[in-house]
Amino acid sequence: MKLSTGYVRASGYAHKVRRVLFALVRRRVEPKEVVRAAGELNQRIFDRLVEMKVDKADVIRVTVPFSIRDGQIVWDYENLEIEVYRREEEENLARAMEEVEARERELEERIKEVEEVALRLKELSEELLERIERLKEEHTSLKIKAEE
Missing domain, CATH: 1.20.5 (Single alpha-helices involved in coiled-coils or other helix-helix interfaces)
Incomplete structure (x- = not known):
């Protein structure tokens, strides 16, 4: 499976990641696991945005493949993509x-x-x-x- 946020301001990516993930895994994963996995991914995205010197007003699009194993969401961080469109x-x-x-x-x-x-x-x-x-x-x- 793949999570894609679509275009979103950098300041609002975390909420969008959580919403999209809940929609993608509805009824397949416990809500607590969705919150945990979204938090983990959001931290990784945040670190990359800081490295890339992305401003909160810039527009980004995040895509990352993932799988579900034993009721847990496993991110494929090797293929995490963050597109940045500067203001x-x-x-x-x-x-x-x-x-x-x-x-x-x-x-x-x-x-x-x-x-x-x-x-x-x-x-x-x-x-x-x-x-x-x-x-x-x-x-x-x-x-x-x-x-x-």
Whole structure:
């Protein structure tokens, strides 16, 4: 099994770990064991966050595999992953997303303009074809009158 917190502020990871773990092992492990295992994992995460100099306002995502043996949760700490998204990076990302969204809106407007031109060209093309057909009809009727 694998626990994944999803994206959460570093200041709130411990509560999220506990909630997710309770949901994952419901009816398979005693609640006291969930509390013990969550506390153990949270201490390990805290130590790593301190080593990584993670600010409490940064966003993190924790994933760690685990197994259940004899009613106990056993963490696979070798595969503990902590992704960190720094607050400063978030602001840069937010600005970049705004720019992307603005460019997408501009692209949509330009596509709409081109579509309108294409529609007008189609209408003009149809009008030209109608006029050509009328000219052919007139030419054919003139030819028939001349032959009579």
